[in-house]
Amino acid sequence: MRATEVLTAHHDELRSLLSELARLPGDRAVERQRVLDHLVDELSLHEQLEDEIFYPSVTAASPMVAVAHAEHRYLEDQVAVVVRTGPRRAGFDEEVRVLTAAVEHHAGHEESEMFTEVDAKLDADVLEDMGARIAARLEELRASRTTQLRLRVKREVLRRTPGGARRPR
Ligand SMILES: [Fe+2]
Ligand SMILES: [Fe+2]
DSSP states (O other): OOHHHHHHHHHHHHHHHHHHHHHSOTTOHHHHHHHHHHHHHHHHHHHHHIIIIIHHHHTTTOTTHHHHHHHHHHHHHHHHHHHHHOTTSTTHHHHHHHHHHHHHHHHHHIIIIIHHHHHHHSOHHHHHHHHHHHHHHHHHHHHOHHHHHHHHHHHHHHHHSSOOSOOOO
């Protein structure tokens, strides 16, 4: 698979976790927390794959890379708000909606603009090779004890950081 296809498939995994989260009713807080933890981890891995492998390789092919880095930081901010709010608080659904819109804006923009440009400008062999590297790195990170620990600590730190309310914007 081309790198752009691997990343689009991973966007779809993020989308399905977000819709699973939106579908779970408020009285199923334990399941909501489980899906949220999974989502936070996968989103973090997705950004890592793009920041480490994909974006550096396509900077010349797409002017959108600079914007994309900034959008990742915004996604991380909103993830922090969702985690701090937590599935038992009243504002949770709204914060998940804000995160869903932000993910859709960013991933949709990547798919419709950046990936289209990259597919048009880079050789198919290069894209296939990059796709294999991204897929292998994703599996490696998912299986890594160190990564699992890092992600667990990250979630715990976010959860304990005071201030669940949405920041002004
Ligand atoms: Fe991205
Ligand atoms: Fe992406």
